[in-house]
Amino acid sequence: DTEVTQTPKHLVMGMTNKKSLKCEQHMGHRAMYWYKQKAKKPPELMFVYSYEKLSINESVPSRFSPECPNSSLLNLHLHALQPEDSALYLCASSQPGLAGGTGANVLTFGAGSRLTVL
Amino acid sequence: QKEVEQDPGPLSVPEGAIVSLNCTYSNSAFQYFMWYRQYSRKGPELLMYTYSSGNKEDGRFTAQVDKSSKYISLFIRDSQPSDSATYLCAMTYNQGGKLIFGQGTELSVKP
Numbered sequence: 001d002t003e004v005t006q007t008p009k010h011l012v013m014g015m016t017n018k019k020s021l022k023c024e025q026h027m028g029h030r031a032m033y034w035y036k037q038k039a040k041k042p043p044e045l046m047f048v049y050s051y052e053k054l055s056i057n058e059s060v061p062s063r064f065s066p067e068c069p070n071s072s073l074l075n076l077h078l079h080a081l082q083p084e085d086s087a088l089y090l091c092a093s094s095q096p097g098l099a100g101g102t103g104a105n106v107l108t109f110g111a112g113s114r115l116t117v118l
Numbered sequence: 119q120k121e122v123e124q125d126p127g128p129l130s131v132p133e134g135a136i137v138s139l140n141c142t143y144s145n146s147a148f149q150y151f152m153w154y155r156q157y158s159r160k161g162p163e164l165l166m167y168t169y170s171s172g173n174k175e176d177g178r179f180t181a182q183v184d185k186s187s188k189y190i191s192l193f194i195r196d197s198q199p200s201d202s203a204t205y206l207c208a209m210t211y212n213q214g215g216k217l218i219f220g221q222g223t224e225l226s227v228k229p
Contacts, residue, residue, distance in 0.1 A: 042221055
Protein backbone atom coordinates (compact mmCIF):
# COMPACT_ATOMS: atom_id res chain seq x y z
CA ASP A 1 0.00 0.00 0.00
CA THR A 2 1.17 3.52 -0.82
CA GLU A 3 2.28 5.71 2.08
CA VAL A 4 0.69 8.74 0.46
CA THR A 5 -3.09 8.53 0.70
CA GLN A 6 -5.32 10.47 -1.67
CA THR A 7 -9.07 10.94 -1.46
CA PRO A 8 -11.35 10.66 -3.25
CA LYS A 9 -10.13 8.06 -5.77
CA HIS A 10 -12.69 9.25 -8.31
CA LEU A 11 -14.52 12.56 -8.60
CA VAL A 12 -17.06 13.75 -11.14
CA MET A 13 -17.99 17.41 -11.02
CA GLY A 14 -19.79 20.00 -13.07
CA MET A 15 -18.17 23.20 -14.21
CA THR A 16 -19.92 25.24 -11.50
CA ASN A 17 -19.11 22.93 -8.60
CA LYS A 18 -16.59 23.44 -5.82
CA LYS A 19 -14.76 20.36 -4.62
CA SER A 20 -11.49 19.46 -2.92
CA LEU A 21 -8.88 16.76 -3.33
CA LYS A 22 -7.07 15.63 -0.20
CA CYS A 23 -3.66 14.11 0.39
CA GLU A 24 -2.06 12.78 3.57
CA GLN A 25 1.38 11.38 4.36
CA HIS A 26 2.94 10.25 7.62
CA MET A 27 6.53 9.71 6.51
CA GLY A 28 7.78 12.95 8.04
CA HIS A 29 8.41 14.43 4.60
CA ARG A 30 8.45 18.22 4.56
CA ALA A 31 7.89 18.75 0.82
CA MET A 32 4.58 17.98 -0.83
CA TYR A 33 3.55 18.25 -4.45
CA TRP A 34 0.55 18.31 -6.74
CA TYR A 35 0.93 16.90 -10.24
CA LYS A 36 -1.56 16.63 -13.09
CA GLN A 37 -1.35 13.67 -15.47
CA LYS A 38 -3.29 13.25 -18.70
CA ALA A 39 -3.63 9.84 -20.37
CA LYS A 40 -0.37 8.53 -21.88
CA LYS A 41 1.51 11.65 -20.76
CA PRO A 42 4.04 12.17 -17.96
CA PRO A 43 3.06 13.95 -14.75
CA GLU A 44 3.13 17.76 -14.95
CA LEU A 45 4.12 19.68 -11.85
CA MET A 46 1.50 22.10 -10.52
CA PHE A 47 2.53 23.15 -7.01
CA VAL A 48 5.24 22.46 -4.45
CA TYR A 49 5.02 23.12 -0.71
CA SER A 50 8.21 23.07 1.30
CA TYR A 51 7.89 23.30 5.08
CA GLU A 52 4.22 24.19 4.62
CA LYS A 53 5.04 27.18 2.45
CA LEU A 54 4.20 27.39 -1.25
CA SER A 55 7.56 27.32 -3.00
CA ILE A 56 6.62 26.57 -6.61
CA ASN A 57 3.50 27.49 -8.58
CA GLU A 58 3.88 26.43 -12.18
CA SER A 59 1.57 29.16 -13.52
CA VAL A 60 -1.48 27.09 -12.74
CA PRO A 61 -4.90 28.75 -13.38
CA SER A 62 -6.51 30.23 -10.28
CA ARG A 63 -9.40 27.78 -10.48
CA PHE A 64 -6.92 25.41 -8.76
CA SER A 65 -6.10 26.54 -5.23
CA PRO A 66 -3.66 24.55 -3.08
CA GLU A 67 -3.59 24.52 0.70
CA CYS A 68 -1.17 22.94 3.15
CA PRO A 69 -2.80 22.98 6.61
CA ASN A 70 0.10 21.13 8.26
CA SER A 71 3.14 19.05 7.44
CA SER A 72 1.08 15.91 6.79
CA LEU A 73 -1.82 17.28 4.77
CA LEU A 74 -2.18 18.83 1.36
CA ASN A 75 -5.42 19.91 -0.27
CA LEU A 76 -6.30 21.04 -3.78
CA HIS A 77 -9.44 23.14 -3.97
CA LEU A 78 -11.25 23.08 -7.30
CA HIS A 79 -13.69 25.68 -8.58
CA ALA A 80 -15.18 26.47 -11.97
CA LEU A 81 -13.15 23.83 -13.73
CA GLN A 82 -13.23 23.13 -17.45
CA PRO A 83 -13.67 19.76 -19.18
CA GLU A 84 -10.00 19.91 -20.25
CA ASP A 85 -9.06 19.80 -16.56
CA SER A 86 -10.18 16.18 -16.47
CA ALA A 87 -7.10 14.17 -15.53
CA LEU A 88 -5.42 12.09 -12.84
CA TYR A 89 -4.25 14.37 -10.02
CA LEU A 90 -1.27 13.00 -8.17
CA CYS A 91 0.03 14.02 -4.78
CA ALA A 92 3.64 13.29 -3.86
CA SER A 93 5.97 13.95 -0.98
CA SER A 94 9.72 14.00 -0.39
CA GLN A 95 12.39 15.37 1.85
CA PRO A 96 13.26 18.94 0.86
CA GLY A 97 16.65 19.54 -0.77
CA LEU A 98 19.56 18.97 1.55
CA ALA A 99 23.17 19.55 0.53
CA GLY A 100 24.90 16.22 0.21
CA GLY A 101 21.66 14.31 0.76
CA THR A 102 20.17 11.80 -1.63
CA GLY A 103 16.53 11.86 -0.71
CA ALA A 104 15.30 15.16 -2.02
CA ASN A 105 14.41 14.00 -5.47
CA VAL A 106 12.87 10.74 -4.36
CA LEU A 107 9.19 11.40 -4.68
CA THR A 108 6.65 9.06 -3.14
CA PHE A 109 3.43 9.33 -5.11
CA GLY A 110 -0.10 8.57 -4.06
CA ALA A 111 -2.44 6.51 -6.22
CA GLY A 112 -4.09 9.65 -7.55
CA SER A 113 -7.55 11.12 -7.76
CA ARG A 114 -9.19 10.68 -11.14
CA LEU A 115 -11.17 13.81 -11.92
CA THR A 116 -13.85 14.10 -14.59
CA VAL A 117 -15.32 17.53 -15.33
CA LEU A 118 -18.61 17.49 -17.19
CA GLN B 119 13.68 19.92 -28.69
CA LYS B 120 12.42 18.39 -25.45
CA GLU B 121 14.86 18.27 -22.56
CA VAL B 122 14.24 14.55 -22.13
CA GLU B 123 13.31 12.20 -24.96
CA GLN B 124 11.84 8.76 -24.37
CA ASP B 125 10.29 6.43 -26.92
CA PRO B 126 6.64 5.99 -25.87
CA GLY B 127 6.40 2.50 -27.35
CA PRO B 128 4.33 0.47 -26.87
CA LEU B 129 6.92 -2.25 -26.43
CA SER B 130 5.76 -5.87 -26.36
CA VAL B 131 8.10 -8.71 -25.36
CA PRO B 132 7.69 -12.39 -24.44
CA GLU B 133 8.09 -13.49 -20.84
CA GLY B 134 11.73 -14.08 -19.95
CA ALA B 135 13.10 -11.54 -22.43
CA ILE B 136 15.65 -8.88 -21.56
CA VAL B 137 14.08 -5.45 -21.86
CA SER B 138 16.02 -2.29 -22.59
CA LEU B 139 14.39 1.09 -21.94
CA ASN B 140 16.20 4.30 -22.80
CA CYS B 141 16.11 8.06 -22.46
CA THR B 142 18.27 10.75 -23.97
CA TYR B 143 18.60 14.25 -22.64
CA SER B 144 20.00 17.53 -23.82
CA ASN B 145 21.09 19.32 -20.63
CA SER B 146 24.50 18.27 -19.34
CA ALA B 147 23.69 19.81 -15.94
CA PHE B 148 21.42 16.90 -15.00
CA GLN B 149 23.01 14.90 -12.21
CA TYR B 150 20.22 12.87 -10.58
CA PHE B 151 18.50 10.18 -12.62
CA MET B 152 15.49 8.10 -11.74
CA TRP B 153 13.24 5.45 -13.18
CA TYR B 154 9.62 5.28 -12.08
CA ARG B 155 7.18 2.47 -12.83
CA GLN B 156 3.49 3.26 -13.20
CA TYR B 157 0.84 0.58 -13.34
CA SER B 158 -2.46 1.39 -14.98
CA ARG B 159 -4.62 3.66 -12.80
CA LYS B 160 -1.91 3.95 -10.13
CA GLY B 161 0.64 6.59 -9.19
CA PRO B 162 4.29 6.24 -10.25
CA GLU B 163 6.60 4.35 -7.88
CA LEU B 164 10.35 4.81 -7.71
CA LEU B 165 12.24 1.88 -9.19
CA MET B 166 15.85 3.06 -9.44
CA TYR B 167 17.81 6.16 -8.38
CA THR B 168 21.29 7.03 -9.65
CA TYR B 169 23.54 9.97 -8.96
CA SER B 170 25.91 10.99 -11.77
CA SER B 171 27.34 8.30 -14.05
CA GLY B 172 27.63 4.57 -13.59
CA ASN B 173 25.57 1.46 -13.09
CA LYS B 174 23.24 0.40 -10.33
CA GLU B 175 21.71 -3.04 -9.93
CA ASP B 176 18.71 -4.13 -7.90
CA GLY B 177 17.54 -7.68 -8.47
CA ARG B 178 16.41 -8.04 -12.08
CA PHE B 179 16.78 -4.31 -12.72
CA THR B 180 19.93 -2.45 -13.80
CA ALA B 181 20.13 1.29 -14.36
CA GLN B 182 22.94 2.80 -16.41
CA VAL B 183 23.88 6.43 -16.82
CA ASP B 184 26.29 7.61 -19.51
CA LYS B 185 26.69 11.35 -19.00
CA SER B 186 29.17 11.70 -21.85
CA SER B 187 26.48 10.52 -24.27
CA LYS B 188 23.58 12.03 -22.30
CA TYR B 189 21.90 8.64 -22.29
CA ILE B 190 20.31 6.57 -19.55
CA SER B 191 19.03 3.02 -19.68
CA LEU B 192 16.99 0.61 -17.61
CA PHE B 193 17.47 -3.11 -18.21
CA ILE B 194 15.00 -5.70 -16.98
CA ARG B 195 16.24 -9.28 -16.97
CA ASP B 196 13.93 -12.31 -17.06
CA SER B 197 10.93 -10.06 -17.65
CA GLN B 198 7.62 -11.11 -16.09
CA PRO B 199 4.01 -10.28 -16.97
CA SER B 200 3.92 -8.33 -13.69
CA ASP B 201 6.51 -5.96 -15.22
CA SER B 202 3.84 -4.75 -17.67
CA ALA B 203 3.55 -1.06 -16.90
CA THR B 204 4.63 2.37 -18.10
CA TYR B 205 8.24 3.23 -17.26
CA LEU B 206 9.09 6.90 -16.81
CA CYS B 207 12.61 8.24 -16.71
CA ALA B 208 13.12 11.43 -14.69
CA MET B 209 16.09 13.65 -13.96
CA THR B 210 17.03 16.89 -12.27
CA TYR B 211 19.91 19.28 -11.75
CA ASN B 212 20.20 19.40 -7.99
CA GLN B 213 18.74 18.40 -4.68
CA GLY B 214 15.13 19.47 -4.51
CA GLY B 215 15.11 20.50 -8.14
CA LYS B 216 12.12 20.07 -10.38
CA LEU B 217 11.96 16.61 -11.92
CA ILE B 218 11.92 16.53 -15.69
CA PHE B 219 10.07 13.43 -16.88
CA GLY B 220 10.34 11.57 -20.14
CA GLN B 221 7.16 10.68 -22.00
CA GLY B 222 7.08 7.18 -20.55
CA THR B 223 7.43 3.83 -22.35
CA GLU B 224 4.50 1.44 -22.20
CA LEU B 225 5.78 -2.12 -21.74
CA SER B 226 3.77 -5.30 -22.16
CA VAL B 227 5.27 -8.67 -21.20
CA LYS B 228 3.31 -11.53 -22.72
CA PRO B 229 3.12 -14.93 -20.96
